[in-house]
Amino acid sequence: MIYVTRKAHFNAAHRLHNSNKSDKWNRETFGKCNNPNWHGHNYTIEVTVAGTVNPETGYVIDLGDLKGIIQKRILDKCDHKNLNLEVPFLEGIIPSTENLVKAFFQELEDDIYEASYGDSKLYSVKLFETERNLAEYRPNPSI
Amino acid sequence: MIYVTRKAHFNAAHRLHNSNKSDKWNRETFGKCNNPNWHGHNYTIEVTVAGTVNPETGYVIDLGDLKGIIQKRILDKCDHKNLNLEVPFLEGIIPSTENLVKAFFQELEDDIYEASYGDSKLYSVKLFETERNLAEYRPNPSI
Amino acid sequence: MIYVTRKAHFNAAHRLHNSNKSDKWNRETFGKCNNPNWHGHNYTIEVTVAGTVNPETGYVIDLGDLKGIIQKRILDKCDHKNLNLEVPFLEGIIPSTENLVKAFFQELEDDIYEASYGDSKLYSVKLFETERNLAEYRPNPSI
Amino acid sequence: MIYVTRKAHFNAAHRLHNSNKSDKWNRETFGKCNNPNWHGHNYTIEVTVAGTVNPETGYVIDLGDLKGIIQKRILDKCDHKNLNLEVPFLEGIIPSTENLVKAFFQELEDDIYEASYGDSKLYSVKLFETERNLAEYRPNPSI
Amino acid sequence: MIYVTRKAHFNAAHRLHNSNKSDKWNRETFGKCNNPNWHGHNYTIEVTVAGTVNPETGYVIDLGDLKGIIQKRILDKCDHKNLNLEVPFLEGIIPSTENLVKAFFQELEDDIYEASYGDSKLYSVKLFETERNLAEYRPNPSI
Amino acid sequence: MIYVTRKAHFNAAHRLHNSNKSDKWNRETFGKCNNPNWHGHNYTIEVTVAGTVNPETGYVIDLGDLKGIIQKRILDKCDHKNLNLEVPFLEGIIPSTENLVKAFFQELEDDIYEASYGDSKLYSVKLFETERNLAEYRPNPSI
Numbered sequence: 001m002i003y004v005t006r007k008a009h010f011n012a013a014h015r016l017h018n019s020n021k022s023d024k025w026n027r028e029t030f031g032k033c034n035n036p037n038w039h040g041h042n043y044t045i046e047v048t049v050a051g052t053v054n055p056e057t058g059y060v061i062d063l064g065d066l067k068g069i070i071q072k073r074i075l076d077k078c079d080h081k082n083l084n085l086e087v088p089f090l091e092g093i094i095p096s097t098e099n100l101v102k103a104f105f106q107e108l109e110d111d112i113y114e115a116s117y118g119d120s121k122l123y124s125v126k127l128f129e130t131e132r133n134l135a136e137y138r139p140n141p142s143i
Numbered sequence: 144m145i146y147v148t149r150k151a152h153f154n155a156a157h158r159l160h161n162s163n164k165s166d167k168w169n170r171e172t173f174g175k176c177n178n179p180n181w182h183g184h185n186y187t188i189e190v191t192v193a194g195t196v197n198p199e200t201g202y203v204i205d206l207g208d209l210k211g212i213i214q215k216r217i218l219d220k221c222d223h224k225n226l227n228l229e230v231p232f233l234e235g236i237i238p239s240t241e242n243l244v245k246a247f248f249q250e251l252e253d254d255i256y257e258a259s260y261g262d263s264k265l266y267s268v269k270l271f272e273t274e275r276n277l278a279e280y281r282p283n284p285s286i
Numbered sequence: 287m288i289y290v291t292r293k294a295h296f297n298a299a300h301r302l303h304n305s306n307k308s309d310k311w312n313r314e315t316f317g318k319c320n321n322p323n324w325h326g327h328n329y330t331i332e333v334t335v336a337g338t339v340n341p342e343t344g345y346v347i348d349l350g351d352l353k354g355i356i357q358k359r360i361l362d363k364c365d366h367k368n369l370n371l372e373v374p375f376l377e378g379i380i381p382s383t384e385n386l387v388k389a390f391f392q393e394l395e396d397d398i399y400e401a402s403y404g405d406s407k408l409y410s411v412k413l414f415e416t417e418r419n420l421a422e423y424r425p426n427p428s429i
Numbered sequence: 430m431i432y433v434t435r436k437a438h439f440n441a442a443h444r445l446h447n448s449n450k451s452d453k454w455n456r457e458t459f460g461k462c463n464n465p466n467w468h469g470h471n472y473t474i475e476v477t478v479a480g481t482v483n484p485e486t487g488y489v490i491d492l493g494d495l496k497g498i499i500q501k502r503i504l505d506k507c508d509h510k511n512l513n514l515e516v517p518f519l520e521g522i523i524p525s526t527e528n529l530v531k532a533f534f535q536e537l538e539d540d541i542y543e544a545s546y547g548d549s550k551l552y553s554v555k556l557f558e559t560e561r562n563l564a565e566y567r568p569n570p571s572i
Numbered sequence: 573m574i575y576v577t578r579k580a581h582f583n584a585a586h587r588l589h590n591s592n593k594s595d596k597w598n599r600e601t602f603g604k605c606n607n608p609n610w611h612g613h614n615y616t617i618e619v620t621v622a623g624t625v626n627p628e629t630g631y632v633i634d635l636g637d638l639k640g641i642i643q644k645r646i647l648d649k650c651d652h653k654n655l656n657l658e659v660p661f662l663e664g665i666i667p668s669t670e671n672l673v674k675a676f677f678q679e680l681e682d683d684i685y686e687a688s689y690g691d692s693k694l695y696s697v698k699l700f701e702t703e704r705n706l707a708e709y710r711p712n713p714s715i
Numbered sequence: 716m717i718y719v720t721r722k723a724h725f726n727a728a729h730r731l732h733n734s735n736k737s738d739k740w741n742r743e744t745f746g747k748c749n750n751p752n753w754h755g756h757n758y759t760i761e762v763t764v765a766g767t768v769n770p771e772t773g774y775v776i777d778l779g780d781l782k783g784i785i786q787k788r789i790l791d792k793c794d795h796k797n798l799n800l801e802v803p804f805l806e807g808i809i810p811s812t813e814n815l816v817k818a819f820f821q822e823l824e825d826d827i828y829e830a831s832y833g834d835s836k837l838y839s840v841k842l843f844e845t846e847r848n849l850a851e852y853r854p855n856p857s858i
Contacts, residue, residue, distance in 0.1 A: 002527050003565040011273065013156040013181040018342060029343060031350065037225035038156040040183005042273050056447060057458060058525030063562050064460065082180035096344030098288050130154065130185050133349050136289040145813050146851040161628060172629060174636065199733060200744060201811030206848050207746065239630030241574050276635050279575040297845065299728040299753040304485060315486055317493065323797035324728040326755005328845050368752035382487030384431050416726065416757050419492050422432040440702065442585040442610040466654035467585040469612005471702050511609035559583065559614050590771060601772060603779065668773030670717050705778050708718040 003123060004060045005048045008070045010079035013040040014095040017084070038082065044128040045074060045104065049112055051120020061116040069111045074104055097135040101127040105137045146266060147203045148191045151213045153222035156183040157238040160227070181225065187271040188217060188247065192255055194263020204259040212254045217247055240278040244270040248280045289409060290346045291334045294356045296365035299326040300381040303370070324368065330414040331360060331390065335398055337406020347402040355397045360390055383421040387413040391423045432552060433489045434477045437499045439508035442469040443524040446513070467511065473557040474503060474533065478541055480549020490545040498540045503533055526564040530556040534566045575695060576632045577620045580642045582651035585612040586667040589656070610654065616700040617646060617676065621684055623692020633688040641683045646676055669707040673699040677709045718838060719775045720763045723785045725794035728755040729810040732799070753797065759843040760789060760819065764827055766835020776831040784826045789819055812850040816842040820852045 015038050016030040026034045033039070047070055051060045077087050083095040089107050093099045105125040112122045124138040158181050159173040169177045176182070190213055194203045220230050226238040232250050236242045248268040255265045267281040301324050302316040312320045319325070333356055337346045363373050369381040375393050379385045391411040398408045410424040444467050445459040455463045462468070476499055480489045506516050512524040518536050522528045534554040541551045553567040587610050588602040598606045605611070619642055623632045649659050655667040661679050665671045677697040684694045696710040730753050731745040741749045748754070762785055766775045792802050798810040804822050808814045820840040827837045839853040 001567060002531065003567065004527060005563045005565070007561040009273070011182050011184055013183040016344065018344075021342070032223035035223055035225070037228050038181050038183065039154050039223040039225070040156040040181065041154055042185040053525075053527045053531075056450070058445065058447075058523035058528045060527055060564075080175035080178055080182040082178070082182070085180050094344035096339075098290060098339045098346055099344045102288065102339075130152070132293040134291045135346075136291070138287060138289065144853060145817065146853065147813060148849045148851070150847040159630065161630075164628070196811075196813045196817075199736070201731065201733075201809035201814045203813055203850075237630035239625075241576060241625045241632055242630045245574065245625075275579040277577045278632075279577070281573060281575065295845070297754050297756055299755040302487065304487075307485070318795035321795055321797070323800050324753045324755065325726050325795040325797070326728040326753065327726055328757040366747035366750055366754040368750070368754070371752050380487035382482075384433060384482045384489055385487045388431065388482075416724070418436040420434045421489075422434070424430060424432065438702070440611050440613055442612040461652035464652055464654070466657050467610050467612065468583050468652040468654070469585040469610065470583055471614040509604035509607055509611040511607070511611070514609050559581070588773065590773075593771070666773035668768075670719060670768045670775055671773045674717065674768075704722040706720045707775075708720070710716060710718065 001050055002053055002060050003048050003050050004063070004066075005046055006063055006066045006070060007044060007046050008067070008075060009042060009044050010075050011040060011042050012078050012081050012083050013038040014083040015039065016094055016096060018094055041129050043078075045070065046124075046126040046128075047108060047112075047122070048124040048126075049116055049120055050123035051116055052118050054117035057117075059117065060120050061112065065115045066112070069108060069115060073107050073111060097127050097129045097133060101125050101135045101137040105139070144193055145196055145203050146191050146193050147206070147209075148189055149206055149209045149213060150187060150189050151210070151218060152185060152187050153218050154183060154185050155221050155224050155226050156181040157226040158182065159237055159239060161237055184272050186221075188213065189267075189269040189271075190251060190255075190265070191267040191269075192259055192263055193266035194259055195261050197260035200260075202260060203263050204255065208258045209255070212251060212258060216250050216254060240270050240272045240276060244268050244278045244280040248282070287336055288339055288346050289334050289336050290349070290352075291332055292349055292352045292356060293330060293332050294353070294361060295328060295330050296361050297326060297328050298364050298367050298369050299324040300369040301325065302380055302382060304380055327415050329364075331356065332410075332412040332414075333394060333398075333408070334410040334412075335402055335406055336409035337402055338404050340403035343403075345403060346406050347398065351401045352398070355394060355401060359393045359397060383413050383415045383419060387411050387421045387423040391425070430479055431482055431489050432477050432479050433492070433495075434475055435492055435495045435499060436473060436475050437496070437504060438471060438473050439504050440469060440471050441507050441510050441512050442467040443512040444468065445523055445525060447523055470558050472507075474499065475553075475555040475557075476537060476541075476551070477553040477555075478545055478549055479552035480545055481547050483546035486546075488546065489549050490541065494544045495541070498537060498544060502536045502540060526556050526558045526562060530554050530564045530566040534568070573622055574625055574632050575620050575622050576635070576638075577618055578635055578638045578642060579616060579618050580639070580647060581614060581616050582647050583612060583614050584650050584653050584655050585610040586655040587611065588666055588668060590666055613701050615650075617642065618696075618698040618700075619680060619684075619694070620696040620698075621688055621692055622695035623688055624690050626689035629689075631689065632692050633684065637687045638684070641680060641687060645679045645683060669699050669701045669705060673697050673707045673709040677711070716765055717768055717775050718763050718765050719778070719781075720761055721778055721781045721785060722759060722761050723782070723790060724757060724759050725790050726755060726757050727793050727796050727798050728753040729798040730754065731809055731811060733809055756844050758793075760785065761839075761841040761843075762823060762827075762837070763839040763841075764831055764835055765838035766831055767833050769832035772832075774832065775835050776827065780830045781827070784823060784830060788822045788826060812842050812844045812848060816840050816850045816852040820854070 016033040017026050049061050109122050126136040128134040159176040160169050192204050252265045269279040271277040302319040303312050335347050395408045412422040414420040445462040446455050478490050538551045555565040557563040588605040589598050621633050681694045698708040700706040731748040732741050764776050824837050841851040843849040
């Protein structure tokens, strides 16, 4: 099994807020991450495809294609945006790193399957919120 | 001449907008950085003090003191904040990296002069908006 | 399965030495890492929790809580310390990166289980001794 | 299970080219990576050994030994070389990151098995072609 | 004085070779960097503009404009190229980091002067050949 | 003026202690950095030579020579050592980053002058004690 990874960067504003709860609950639960005037991050996303190598090209997936899919599916929709207000596929989601990374996986999955060789497929999405905090979604850890 | 540097990190939301100009001018000039719903960054600040070494301590400035000054003067006021709306010493300033770094220098200057040895003083403030974009304010480049 | 990671840093002195063996054996086995006058490192620790997301918060574990646990269990005991002489939970252990990372896992495990959502739990501890050398303890690799 | 990793760096020239295909196919498939005048990279290799810890040393493998094996098997053969023309164990292979990482794994496997403690063995080889592109070969992901 | 920096990356092949000297001299002087089959690097370029801030925009230079100039003047000509054979403005130059950085400065200077505010101008070009080796050209160090 | 920089790494133990002062003064002044059982760091040193380029080689200084000088003058004496006890050229010096960087400059100066082209000479030595703390010695800032 070969794993191929591509990294990309984007900047966005967000806040952590559960609209089903009171303002008091939100302030106590999320602290400064609940600031109603927003804060933001330079996010780094790492997308890993697992599979077999096309003997004609030496590629599991053409990294130019993978770069294009990340650009179209994630960066065009999220870069310099407000993740709570402006990203349709994040509607109704508290934009914690955990929730973002799962939503990004689902947004990327189909395009990557079509662009990869053979039965290769999306294996993992990692998202760094800061250099010290990150989440990874890897639904099939045993492969 | 010895130069001592301390780095720190904070996250914030901002937008580039000149309120003396039309919305059209702002959109054309600042592009996606003008997004009215904000975007944000993980900022890295590097503060450099230039001077002479206290022979009793081997310090130009105690880096614990410098860390404390950066915390009090910059991080407590800017971290997880909206730089356009919530930072008194940035009022009326377009929060470009160039303008931020000059404002941060002025905010830090006096406290650092008092905490440093002899005639040591603040030499430079660098601010990374992203890993690829940064500005530095260094008013006396010949020292 | 979602994996959430928090990084932290500390500095410490150590030496590699097996007190059941002769000085000659230690010098030949550990080379300059056996220096009786000690040497030291800037260690980076990465702690990963695996589990499910609390739908009310979007968190597997509050990263502020995780930061606090790492501070209390690892940094308060190891930072600016001598790992051979001053850390009770490392007594009798040769402080190789391999042994440290397993001891850190055991030190962190219970507090993280209590602070995480549902049946989420500590999945992996990585320790960088230098930028080029690291060890990871991951007792249940199949999850 | 403990995982120990050592990183190393080398520089090399290469091009992506399938000699069983036409020049036109190669240009269309590989784009600028097919440049007949070559291009090159600073490669970073990360070699991970999985196993158990020798209680006498605290080592899964002596990282000095691992450094030496990487030097002899990979760096001495690839550093400042042309990967298409000058590396015997890469003959006939399109030097994509995917193909390189598998060939490096096979080149390293036996020496590492002999140098490791007990039944410890090579677990993974990662290769960064750039900071943003990497491949990993990990034939037994469930350990 | 404000200094604004933009970083960019490119990959290229090169060799160090003085065609006015014998092959023996070249091998002895440049060692493995003289390999006739080429080697290559991931180069990182850092371009710094020094000047004053346009009060209407908060910019010394629009970093989008600076990114475009670096793309057109350096990356379009050097990325995935052979620096000895394929870059017109490097003809006749031994492509050491020192010589490259001076040639890049001269290639960038005029476009940057035109795009900057007031009398702002190119101050420094840095080029990293590897993470450990770099050269900087800064013709007017006293500003 | 061209500036050429080489980076290197070493690990060492140290403590901050002024033997002319009481233990109480040392504890209050240096805090945990005064720990009598030592602590340590992964130090990164950056050595910059300023000068003119040899037209026959394209070098200000052969970086292989510079690497060798740093190895002989700094790494062989400091790596895996105790900076308070085992380094003759640091005797009597409180090993703060400020004092180390000045001592390293003086230790390197002559060898670099001899190995450089024309009147090129050592310009700056930077020392990172951690990723966030560093000192630079640059005695002639106007060149």
